Amino acid sequence: MAPRRLQIACAGLGRMGARHALNLLNKTPRAQLVAAFTPEPSEIEWARRELEPSGVKLYTDYDEMLKHPGLEAVLIATVTTAHAEEAIKAIEADKHVLCEKPLSTNVDIAQSVVDAASRKPHLKVMCGFSRRFDASYREAHDHVTSGAIGRPAVFRSQTCDRLDPSGFFVAYAEFSGGIFVDCNIHDIDLALWFLGEDSVVKSVVATGVCAVQPELRKHKDVDNGVGIVEFWNGKIAYFFSSRMMAAGQHDMTEIVGTNGKLTVNANPVDSLVEMHETTGIRRTIPPDYWGRFQNAFVTEANEFTAACLDNTKLPVRLSSSVQALRIGCALQESLNTGKKIYYDEVGRRIEAAKL
Amino acid sequence: MAPRRLQIACAGLGRMGARHALNLLNKTPRAQLVAAFTPEPSEIEWARRELEPSGVKLYTDYDEMLKHPGLEAVLIATVTTAHAEEAIKAIEADKHVLCEKPLSTNVDIAQSVVDAASRKPHLKVMCGFSRRFDASYREAHDHVTSGAIGRPAVFRSQTCDRLDPSGFFVAYAEFSGGIFVDCNIHDIDLALWFLGEDSVVKSVVATGVCAVQPELRKHKDVDNGVGIVEFWNGKIAYFFSSRMMAAGQHDMTEIVGTNGKLTVNANPVDSLVEMHETTGIRRTIPPDYWGRFQNAFVTEANEFTAACLDNTKLPVRLSSSVQALRIGCALQESLNTGKKIYYDEVGRRIEAAKL
Amino acid sequence: MAPRRLQIACAGLGRMGARHALNLLNKTPRAQLVAAFTPEPSEIEWARRELEPSGVKLYTDYDEMLKHPGLEAVLIATVTTAHAEEAIKAIEADKHVLCEKPLSTNVDIAQSVVDAASRKPHLKVMCGFSRRFDASYREAHDHVTSGAIGRPAVFRSQTCDRLDPSGFFVAYAEFSGGIFVDCNIHDIDLALWFLGEDSVVKSVVATGVCAVQPELRKHKDVDNGVGIVEFWNGKIAYFFSSRMMAAGQHDMTEIVGTNGKLTVNANPVDSLVEMHETTGIRRTIPPDYWGRFQNAFVTEANEFTAACLDNTKLPVRLSSSVQALRIGCALQESLNTGKKIYYDEVGRRIEAAKL
Amino acid sequence: MAPRRLQIACAGLGRMGARHALNLLNKTPRAQLVAAFTPEPSEIEWARRELEPSGVKLYTDYDEMLKHPGLEAVLIATVTTAHAEEAIKAIEADKHVLCEKPLSTNVDIAQSVVDAASRKPHLKVMCGFSRRFDASYREAHDHVTSGAIGRPAVFRSQTCDRLDPSGFFVAYAEFSGGIFVDCNIHDIDLALWFLGEDSVVKSVVATGVCAVQPELRKHKDVDNGVGIVEFWNGKIAYFFSSRMMAAGQHDMTEIVGTNGKLTVNANPVDSLVEMHETTGIRRTIPPDYWGRFQNAFVTEANEFTAACLDNTKLPVRLSSSVQALRIGCALQESLNTGKKIYYDEVGRRIEAAKL
Known part of the structure; x- marks a missing residue:
């Protein structure tokens, strides 16, 4: 049978x-x-x-x-x-x-x-959250869990899309929630995974620019964003997102620990081919997130299926996904107000004056 | 239906x-x-x-x-x-x-x-011949076909296995046909694909050493081999094979043309992770050919299936596979006799004295 | 004569x-x-x-x-x-x-x-400011000046020292001015050079952690710092500094423009040697800033000498160096107060309430 | 004084x-x-x-x-x-x-x-022989001497010049001694240094093509050469030289040992800059041997000076330089006759018939 x-x-x-x-x-x-x-x-x-x-x-x-x-x-x-x-x-x-x-x-x-x-x-x-199913991120997470870099202290991650000259993402920005909610949410999710899902946010601050699409401003969005999230456990995550990469999709992450550092995709590659030309040595990178993460989506589908059939634990907790969204929304708010946002040790929002 | x-x-x-x-x-x-x-x-x-x-x-x-x-x-x-x-x-x-x-x-x-x-x-x-189904080799072949490097003139390719300290490959050598037939046959097949399957061999010469397994000598084999194949159309292919890589499988190829050069897997990677440690920056590479080429085998199965169902042309000609074997056997013979082997312009073997 | x-x-x-x-x-x-x-x-x-x-x-x-x-x-x-x-x-x-x-x-x-x-x-x-004399930074600056990446919009730069387990930098922190003044001042100077020395600061915010040396807190310093500087011309610079790199000195910079991106030392190397070992492929990086920038110091001495002898323009303006210091001190202040600092369009400090 | x-x-x-x-x-x-x-x-x-x-x-x-x-x-x-x-x-x-x-x-x-x-x-x-004074080659040699890769068995090295479309090297070929004597002599010298200067040659074989300059034939030369040198101590060196690189000078070497492998300049770089462009990620490489080895020439001058002043041992033995020439001339001869050349265990030339 x-x-x-x-x-x-x-x-x-x-x-x-x-x-x-x-x-x-x-x-x-x-x-x-x-x-x-x-x-x-x-x-x-x-x-x-x-x-x-x-x-x-x-x-x-x-x-x-x-x-x-x-x-x-x-x-x-x-x-x-x-x-x-x-x-x-x-x-x-x-x-x-x-x-x-x-x-x-x-x-x-x-x-x-x-x-x-x-x-x-x-x-x-x-x-x-497809990146949690990517083989390289998992390898990095295993290293961190095994203590290979000591205690992780600083986490940097970026989601950078190739420039789409059609301006598609301007219209898209109306519903996307903004660059921190749409793009960096992946990085935030990874930060929680690598720094501990019980990490409590202490502060959030973000800024950004409309470098290629000034129209984004009407949707309270930007095409390049930078943000910092500080946690009460003495860890920091900082993020970059961009809609204007020339070469292709460049999502990357580095985790800095007390004994070492790990990078995931610091050197993006699309294949194992390098071209030696009169202008130098060149390689291509994936054009979009599908090119980068298509295998992760297959793994995601297979692991979700197995968890359903075998009644085993899912690899990503639903509450963590909401926490990532909460942080993304706060970053987007900070971008738009220009203000840093503060939280107490149990995660309740507080005013700066109370510092 | x-x-x-x-x-x-x-x-x-x-x-x-x-x-x-x-x-x-x-x-x-x-x-x-x-x-x-x-x-x-x-x-x-x-x-x-x-x-x-x-x-x-x-x-x-x-x-x-x-x-x-x-x-x-x-x-x-x-x-x-x-x-x-x-x-x-x-x-x-x-x-x-x-x-x-x-x-x-x-x-x-x-x-x-x-x-x-x-x-x-x-x-x-x-x-x-699984490498013909590898995405990177195909990308490189497309570049060559499109004229990106001009006329290909020199082809270098290697098949290098991780050292298996069990000595498995000594017993295996009895039936493998030898390192040029077992390993470099892939590189020879690629050479024919990249330099033209109608290329006529002019000469073949090879040498090798038993660096880690002297017992291989009894099977007329070596654990490191180097060979050169010269074609009548003014092209050269040279090969290296080894059974003693420390880091893992390192199969690579470079195609040197009159206007540029392509490399496939000059920089092997197993994932997109890099480790920054007290000893430097480190990355791992695939442990074996399966780690390197598993996707190629999937493509091979799918394309063969499609050719059967749709009655379309197969991507590899059977006669070319025999020609690769013929060259591999000649290299193995040259290794064992120490002599260079010569062919005339229609591919018939000739004596050096007739040069 | x-x-x-x-x-x-x-x-x-x-x-x-x-x-x-x-x-x-x-x-x-x-x-x-x-x-x-x-x-x-x-x-x-x-x-x-x-x-x-x-x-x-x-x-x-x-x-x-x-x-x-x-x-x-x-x-x-x-x-x-x-x-x-x-x-x-x-x-x-x-x-x-x-x-x-x-x-x-x-x-x-x-x-x-x-x-x-x-x-x-x-x-x-x-x-x-030695990095201005480094050949790679100059090459990158030439590219930016020539328009190769369009208009630079986001600038990221880090100064990361190898961990000195002697704790030297704790004592040193008493007089160093703090990590943003001592380390990131180089990155700030580069930001001014690449984004325009007339860029007016709009806001400054920083945070940090003592990951390996809690004693630094008594000198109001940290061993890992992250900061963002926003300019009124719509450009952003963000910085990372660390005293706990495992592999060696890793100072790097990337400049993101509307048409491309440049990186300087994204892939640090100490030499052209790579080691293939059972643990993978490894390369070393410079142990300290001298290893990385020694040639820049030679160039600096020669160009200063030439400017004196020939009465030509110096390559670095003194006022820019003070502006870099001003930004570094503001980042250090933000680190210690936890507050974001704001400036008006002519560079005068203002309160957040006035936003 | x-x-x-x-x-x-x-x-x-x-x-x-x-x-x-x-x-x-x-x-x-x-x-x-x-x-x-x-x-x-x-x-x-x-x-x-x-x-x-x-x-x-x-x-x-x-x-x-x-x-x-x-x-x-x-x-x-x-x-x-x-x-x-x-x-x-x-x-x-x-x-x-x-x-x-x-x-x-x-x-x-x-x-x-x-x-x-x-x-x-x-x-x-x-x-x-300037490459012996290059920091990366010396680092590699120190590693080999310290036993880092076990016993070296296979040595691969290439000297590849950027294509000079002026045809300068055709005229030059009249007096250069040929590509193996002019270019690969560096690689041969390195082979002797890495494999042992007392290594006795067992056989020499070479081939080559005129891919861009057919006129070279009149000077009994080629613009791409491949050669193999076999030593009686069970070691092999193989060489490639080319006059038609597109990207610049690419001289590289790899030393394969029983426990590991070292590469020198497998990934050539001209600076620490990488360009992210719409066509991918690109880096440049040195345009010529001076760009690659200028520091080695400075070290050479300083060490020769020190040896003269202090009456200390020179870093390169004169007899080794003649041995490198001897091998280079034999490779050039093999290229031109099409024949493999054999030597007995004390280095005297013998006929193939005596094998």
């Missing part, structure tokens, strides 16, 4: 959703993609061609999809504004949930997903 | 065979692994656990396996000495064949597979 | 002073080291052996040294607390001055040197 | 000679350049401007220069064809000699310099 496979649906078949659906179909042996949902006609068309022949039932109504016979789990990859509501509905329908990040750009709404999940402790509910 | 999948069997479930079988099972969406053969009880045991539950029928008799209902193709990953006979049987049974390299360590036997295949032109028969 | 050589003296023969003296003696063809001053008996002893035989007159009194017949210039490399007074005395004695950084840890005192110099416009007075 | 300085003359003020003269003048504190010789009017003109003002006496007659009062040593940097005769004259005039490589392109003539030197054992006579 063939091993049981997780009956899973994919909600959303846009850029990311389509990739998730194909991963579930072709690269997640223990999962069976049985259903997919999208309200978009063009995406349905794609799905008729790419998914339906493999036995995937297509839905244009999310609630209907949840009723698909035997469905056990849902991967949510719709627009961010829909994430929380769909996640809660799935939880209430007793489905495991893997939700693309972020749960929401609003902390309270994100928290409501956590609350819903906590009422169904038998379900596996996870926000998909 | 679900798309038709290639009904394929895997012959041999040893170290490589098991990997091939799992690739066909989990990472080759258009193939269906329906059968597997191995005469080894321990491998059968493994297969009962890992393959049978997914509907793979197990055989301990190769000929029986060939009769598996509906079988269309066979991947041969048994011991090298069995490759040719099994390949010919499969061809005669009208199956497509993907055979692990080399077809044989004997040129005439290898040629007999080509002859058998040529009698069944509707079949897809390919020798699995 | 031999070309005229600049008659120069070296004040201070400690670690740096001795190096400067030897550079002037052996590697600055157009300068002639004619005198040296130190109050330290052990340094005098060294100088009798290393300098006196080459005709260098030794002094234990700075004022006497200034009267050395024919003296034209003084290189000041004494303790920081003596820099300003000695520089002013030299200026008043009509000598050109090359003073080790910083002029002082106090902004007003540093400004008094600028004031003294401005009364003697025929003299060459420069603060020795 | 100032320390005594070596009274030295420079013969030849062409491209290399001028550099040597300036090194002796400005960067060799213990040497005093007192005289210079060149028959070339344009070089004399340059020397009047650059050397004479510093007290250097100019000669257009080599023999006259040797009579310069107090002269102790001569650096010979004239055309190769003059090296041996001038060296012998200097030796006979009782002067120390530092001669640019090679002593000659003819082994017997080179040997006559060794013979002359052996009659004056109190003199320091050295052939300037």
